[in-house]
Amino acid sequence: MTGEFRSLPSVDRVLSDERIKSRESVYPHELLVSLVREQLDSERRRIASGKKPHTAEEIADGVLANMGSLEKPSLRRVINATGVILHTNLGRAPLSSEAIAAMETASRGYCNLEFSLESGKRGSRDVHAESLLCRLTGAEAALVVNNNAAAVLLGLTALAKRKEVIVSRGQAVEIGGGFRVPDVMRQSGAKLIEVGTTNCTYIADYEQAINDRTAALLRVHSSNFKVVGFTNEVGIEELAALGKKSNVPVFDDLGSGCFLDTAKFGLAVEPMVPQSIACGVTLAFFSGDKLLGGPQAGIIAGKKEYIDKLRRHPLMRAMRIDKVRLAGLSATLLHYLKGEAEKKVPVWRMIAAPVALIESRANQWAKAIVMQAEVVPGESMVGGGSLPGGTLPTRLVAIGKGEQTLVQRLSQQLRRQEVPLIGRIENDTFLLDPRSVLPEEDEIVLQALRAFSPD
Numbered sequence: 089m090t091g092e093f094r095s096l097p098s099v100d101r102v103l104s105d106e107r108i109k110s111r112e113s114v115y116p117h118e119l120l121v122s123l124v125r126e127q128l129d130s131e132r133r134r135i136a137s138g139k140k141p142h143t144a145e146e147i148a149d150g151v152l153a154n155m156g157s158l159e160k161p162s163l164r165r166v167i168n169a170t171g172v173i174l175h176t177n178l179g180r181a182p183l184s185s186e187a188i189a190a191m192e193t194a195s196r197g198y199c200n201l202e203f204s205l206e207s208g209k210r211g212s213r214d215v216h217a218e219s220l221l222c223r224l225t226g227a228e229a230a231l232v233v234n235n236n237a238a239a240v241l242l243g244l245t246a247l248a249k250r251k252e253v254i255v256s257r258g259q260a261v262e263i264g265g266g267f268r269v270p271d272v273m274r275q276s277g278a279k280l281i282e283v284g285t286t287n288c289t290y291i292a293d294y295e296q297a298i299n300d301r302t303a304a305l306l307r308v309h310s311s312n313f314k315v316v317g318f319t320n321e322v323g324i325e326e327l328a329a330l331g332k333k334s335n336v337p338v339f340d341d342l343g344s345g346c347f348l349d350t351a352k353f354g355l356a357v358e359p360m361v362p363q364s365i366a367c368g369v370t371l372a373f374f375s376g377d378k379l380l381g382g383p384q385a386g387i388i389a390g391k392k393e394y395i396d397k398l399r400r401h402p403l404m405r406a407m408r409i410d411k412v413r414l415a416g417l418s419a420t421l422l423h424y425l426k427g428e429a430e431k432k433v434p435v436w437r438m439i440a441a442p443v444a445l446i447e448s449r450a451n452q453w454a455k456a457i458v459m460q461a462e463v464v465p466g467e468s469m470v471g472g473g474s475l476p477g478g479t480l481p482t483r484l485v486a487i488g489k490g491e492q493t494l495v496q497r498l499s500q501q502l503r504r505q506e507v508p509l510i511g512r513i514e515n516d517t518f519l520l521d522p523r524s525v526l527p528e529e530d531e532i533v534l535q536a537l538r539a540f541s542p543d
């Protein structure tokens with residue numbers, strides 16, 4: 089064993105490998121040395137475990153491979169052919185060209201983030217998206233933070249700490265990714281008062297729970313599940329009316345931030361922000377990167393008196409949004425104001441895509457792969473905490489029907505492409521859904537499919 093340790097090449101010996109030497113012009117010497125040391129450490133562990141030692145050249149191979157993965161970004165572009173339009177694990181909403189351009193402009197140079205061009209004095213970052221949001225939602229005031237989870241936490245902390253918040257038992261839910269209404273409530277210091285039952289809550293349940301410790305009535309949109317059968321939920325209109333009558337603020341956590349009528353596309357009705365504001369809720373909370381189709385953000389719209397309290401709260405500083413996403417969000421909101429969201433916002437382009445068009449793309453895709461592939465009817469999902477159970481008819485490319493091993497290999501190979509192609513596996517069949525892929529990405533899909541060889 090000791091003899092084998094002694095045969096371990098020196099750091100200088102590995103560094104003298106021509107291929108590593110040629111990287112001296114790219115990397116500082118210290119980085120190359122530490123990469124070589126790490127590789128030699130792992131070689132030592134290898135020898136200690138009784139394996140055959142590598143040659144100096146093989147050790148250099150290892151160094152070069154680590155150098156390669158260092159250069160390759162961990163966060164990479166992928167093609168989402170899963171058919172889930174708002175796929176949280178795949179980064180939710182892709183952005184419009186206009187939003188991307190605005191984000192590029194904001195990041196390339198300086199901007200008037202907190203500078204008034206009029207007075208030449210300090211300005212506020214809040215003003216940039218606020219007027220667009222007010223116009224769109226009909227609210228008096230609006231505020232943008234990091235994400236919707238932050239928005240809700242800020243709202244409850246600033247306005248309900250050490251007081252009570254009344255929530256229907258059917259809405260004390262987990263949204264996913266650790267966002268649980270009871271936990272957020274505890275974190276904010278507000279006391280959760282659950283009323284009604286899992287399946288049925290009536291307006292009288294809320295009314296009876298109101299007392300002088302009540303800070304708010306909260307509606308949480310059950311965005312990722314559906315209760316069916318014998319159920320009753322109190323609508324936001326009725327809840328807002330009760331709030332008004334009892335002089336208690338009403339908070340509406342909408343989740344998705346929907347501004348177009350989903351029913352028009354054959355989907356279930358998703359609560360819309362302007363309707364909620366029109367009902368008179370005090371504050372509405374929603375995400376920037378769900379159905380709104382913009383960058384990650386949390387938006388709070390509602391009564392100015394309350395928004396101003398949130399603005400002044402110390403947590404606001406910890407939750408504030410950056411200039412880049414603020415620019416992207418504003419550009420996205422503008423699409424809605426101009427009435428062009430369905431054509432410009434990728435999420436809505438995908439939702440609105442006609443099945444005939446999806447079918448012709450699926451046929452092209454199916455022809456590109458050497459394996460037997462057929463185009464079959466199926467369903468796409470909106471996902472991402474909106475429209476629970478809401479699906480859209482689509483056409484799927486079904487490959488390798490029932491051939492488990494082959495399907496696994498195909499799925500793995502497509503993930504290893506330069507731009508990974510992600511599909512889904514159902515009943516040992518590999519499925520690709522063109523709906524969640526933008527038509528301008530089709531060429532990448534075709535290339536990936538053409539490159540696959542089953543053996």
Ligand SMILES: *Cc1c(COP(=O)(O)O)cnc(C)c1O
Pocket residue numbers: 235236237238240263267308309310311341342343344374375376385386472473474
């Ligand atoms: C998604 C969602 C959240 C969390 O929003 P993020 O923007 O992901 O932080 C909160 N509440 C509801 C109802 C949601 O659907």
